[in-house]
Structure formats: structure tokens, C-alpha cells
Amino acid sequence: MPELPEVQTITSDLKKYFENSTIDDVKISGEYNVYPDRKFFLAHTKNVQISSINRIAKNIVFELENGYFMVFHLAMTGRLLIRALNQKPDKWTKITFTLKKNNKSVEVRFCDMRMFGKAVLYSKEELEKMKQKYGPEAHKGSIDAKEFAHRLNSKRTTIKNALLDQSIISGLGNIYATDSLFLARIHPETKTQNIDTKSAAKLLEAAKLILNEGIEHRGSTLEDAMYVDAFGKPGTHQNYFRIYGKKTCINCSGKVSVKKINGRGTYFCSFCQILLEGTKKPPVL
DNA sequence: ATGTTTGTTCCGAT
DNA sequence: CATCGGAACAAACA
Numbered sequence: 001m002p003e004l005p006e007v008q009t010i011t012s013d014l015k016k017y018f019e020n021s022t023i024d025d026v027k028i029s030g031e032y033n034v035y036p037d038r039k040f041f042l043a044h045t046k047n048v049q050i051s052s053i054n055r056i057a058k059n060i061v062f063e064l065e066n067g068y069f070m071v072f073h074l075a076m077t078g079r080l081l082i083r084a085l086n087q088k089p090d091k092w093t094k095i096t097f098t099l100k101k102n103n104k105s106v107e108v109r110f111c112d113m114r115m116f117g118k119a120v121l122y123s124k125e126e127l128e129k130m131k132q133k134y135g136p137e138a139h140k141g142s143i144d145a146k147e148f149a150h151r152l153n154s155k156r157t158t159i160k161n162a163l164l165d166q167s168i169i170s171g172l173g174n175i176y177a178t179d180s181l182f183l184a185r186i187h188p189e190t191k192t193q194n195i196d197t198k199s200a201a202k203l204l205e206a207a208k209l210i211l212n213e214g215i216e217h218r219g220s221t222l223e224d225a226m227y228v229d230a231f232g233k234p235g236t237h238q239n240y241f242r243i244y245g246k247k248t249c250i251n252c253s254g255k256v257s258v259k260k261i262n263g264r265g266t267y268f269c270s271f272c273q274i275l276l277e278g279t280k281k282p283p284v285l
Numbered sequence: 286a287t288g289t290t291t292g293t294t295c296c297g298a299t
Numbered sequence: 300c301a302t303c304g305g306a307a308c309a310a311a312c313a
Contacts, residue, residue, distance in 0.1 A: 003291060058292080075292045077310080092310090114309050116292060157303065166293085173291055220291075224312075227291070262304065265289080 002074045003173030004058060004139065005214030005237065006227050010080055011055040013230035014108070017082065018062075021101035022049050032094040035120040044068050044121055050099075057134045057170040061127070069122045071130070072110060078117030082230045083107045095119055113226070134170040138204070139211035143169065145201035152192040152200060159195060160188035161262045163207070171211055174264045175220060175244045180207040181268065182243040187275035188259075188266050194276040213240060243267045 002010070026045050028034060034041040049065040060080065062070040072080060081090055085098070085105055095110040110119060122130060135151070136143040143151075151168050152159065162168050163177040172180065181188050183206035186199055195203070214220060219235030221227045222245075228234055243249065246256050249269040257270050 006291075073292080075308095076290070078292095113311070114290090116308060118293095155302085161304085164292085175291060222291070224290075226311095263306085264292095 002058065002078070002219065002227055003176050003214070004055075004137070004171035004211055005176070005217070006219035006229075006235065007058045007060060007074065008055055008215050009218045009235065010074075010230050011053060011060050013082070014060070014080065015053040017106075018050055018099055018101065018108070019052055020049065021099045023047065023064075023097055024100045024105065025096075025098035027096045029094055029096075032115075034095070035118065041119070041121050045070055045097075056131055057137070057166055058173075059130075067124060069124070069127045071118075071120045071122055071127070073118045073120075075112070075114070075116035075118070077113040077226050079109075079111040079228060080230055081109045081111060081228075081232055083109055108230075134166050135168045136170065138169045138171040138207040139215070140208075143204070145197050145204055148204055149195055149197045149200035152195045155192040157192055158188060158261060159186060159190045159192055159203075160264075160266055162192045163203075164262075164264070169207070172207060174266075175241070176207070176210050176214060178244045178267050179210050179242040182273060183210060185273050187270070187273040188261055188268050190274075190276045191278065194278045196276075199276060210242075213237065243269065 023045050026042055028038055044066060050062050051065050052063040054061050058073060060072045064070060085107055090109050090111050092111040092113045093109045094112050097108040098105055099108055152162055155162055160177060163172050184202040186203060214237045217235055217237035217240060218229055219227055220237040221234035222238060225234060243256060244267050246267060249256055249272055251272045254269060254271045256267050258265060258267050
């Protein structure tokens with residue numbers, strides 16, 4: 001579910017309350033798997049203070065004062081919910097943390113319906129290794145158009161697929177990638193090798209704008225209401241989608257096309273979004 | 286019953 | 300050998 005704006009929203013909610021608080025208890029439900037394993041995870045999170053809470057790509061990272069990093073990836077249906085003690089159980093709860101700050105205790109519950117998410121305890125070295133998997137974050141000015149074009153040109157796939165590849169650029173998921181391509185007026189099936197610096201610049205600008213809007217709107221909650229923030233509240237960016245889930249193009253009023261690209265539902269306007277062609281080789285005479 | 290779904294990783298094919 | 304695409308992971312809903 002969550003893409004960068006959703007993860008950022010949850011991270012900032014947690015950051016506000018739980019930096020410098022103590023993890024008094026950790027309960028893992030049933031046979032739920034944590035990493036590297038349950039025993040190690042519990043041994044190094046119980047009775048440990050949280051130094052800081054930050055986001056890396058789509059991961060929520062709790063830095064612990066014992067030198068370890070407790071990292072959550074929410075994948076499609078993960079949630080981290082702040083709840084009062086003994087508040088009625090949440091569906092799909094996999095881990096319950098009891099956190100104490102200024103002598104007041106609350107729970108943070110990690111829930112995950114489809115269980116694609118993960119809770120992992122990393123050492124400093126392992127965290128650094130994990131960081132290195134990710135390309136620059138799309139919503140920051142940390143990559144320029146020339147470098148972005150260069151990264152894209154080295155791949156042989158479609159631009160839509162490349163935007164979802166977190167090693168090229170991180171933060172975009174299916175929804176924000178779809179909307180970014182629409183805003184940049186680039187056809188999702190454009191080959192990455194045909195993206196020139198000018199198109200890369202347009203695309204970067206679009207992604208940056210859309211991700212920052214998403215953060216501003218505290219994420220996107222679809223009809224299934226799977227994504228909610230740390231307080232259980234939905235975001236509002238779904239009210240600002242450009243083309244994702246739409247039937248009619250907001251620009252030309254034409255019919256929006258829907259197509260699976262690398263297995264992901266992709267919405268685009270075949271009139272407004274241009275398929276960039278490679279330079280044709282001249283015929284050999 | 287079948288086809289969807291916000292993400293990522295692994296495996297087989299190229 | 301590196302890279303790419305599709306399957307798989309699992310659960311709920313229309």
C-alpha cells in the first residue's frame with residue numbers, strides 16, 4: 001500500500017511522540033516471523049530506548065540506543081497504529097509494542113493483512129547496506145535531470161517499470177508513478193532508452209510535485225481504506241489524483257486507457273501522453 | 286469463481 | 300554473467 005507520502009506521514013506521526021521513549025514490552029502474535037529471528041528481535045528491543053525515528057525510502061526506521069535499528073516495511077497492507085492501552089484489538093495485529101514516555105504508556109501496533117510487510121532488526125552495518133540499495137529520493141533535489149536520464153538510459157525496460165525500481169529512484173509506487181507520467185505527459189510504455197534529458201527533467205519535476213502534494217495531503221486512501229496514518233485516519237490525496245483510477249482525462253476529456261504494464265495497473269491518456277520514439281536508424285543503402 | 290489490489294524479491298529465460 | 304519479466308508471497312473484496 002504505502003508509497004513514500006504514506007510512509008512519511010506515519011513516520012512523522014511516530015517521530016513526534018516516541019523519540020526518547022522506552023520500549024517496555026514487545027509481543028509478537030502467533031507464529032508471525034520477524035528478522036533475523038524472534039529471540040534476537042525481542043532481546044534487543046525490549047527495555048530499550050528509542051533515539052530517533054526516521055524514514056529511509058519506504059522504510060520506517062527506529063534508531064535504538066543500543067546501536068540497533070528496528071525497521072518496518074509496510075509493503076501493501078502494513079500499518080503502524082498508536083493506541084491506548086487495552087483499546088480494542090486491531091485486526092491483523094502482528095506485533096504490539098508498549099512504549100513509555102514521561103511515565104505514560106501507550107501501544108504501537110504493527111498490523112499487516114497480507115503479510116508482505118516486514119519487521120527487521122539491523123545492525124549499523126546492515127542498515128548502511130540496506131540504504132545502498134536505494135537510488136536518490138524522487139521528491140528531493142538530490143538528483144539532476146542529466147544524471148536521472150543517464151540512469152534511465154542504462155536500462156532496457158519501460159519508463160513506468162523504471163519508476164517503480166527503487167534502485168533507480170526511490171519513493172514512487174504504482175499510483176504516484178502513474179500520476180507523475182501523466183503530469184509529465186510521457187507515455188508509460190516509452191522505452192527508458194528514449195528518455196532524453198529534457199523529458200527526464202519534466203518527469204523529475206512532476207514526481208517531486210506529486211510526492212510533495214501527497215505528503216501535504218497525508219497520503220492516499222483508496223476505497224478499501226487499507227492505508228491509514230498512525231492515528232487510524234485516512235489521507236486525502238485520493239481527491240487529487242490526476243489520472244490514477246479515472247475514466248476520463250482531466251486534460252482532454254478523452255477516455256483514459258488502462259493497461260497492465262509489468263503486472264501493474266497503469267492508467268494513461270493516449271492522446272495527452274506522448275510515446276517517445278528512438279531515433280530511427282537510417283536505412284543502409 | 287475469478288480478477289483485483291498502494292510492494293518487493295526471487296527464479297527462470299534471454 | 301547480467302538483466303528483465305513474471306510468479307510468488309497472502310488476504311479480502313467485488
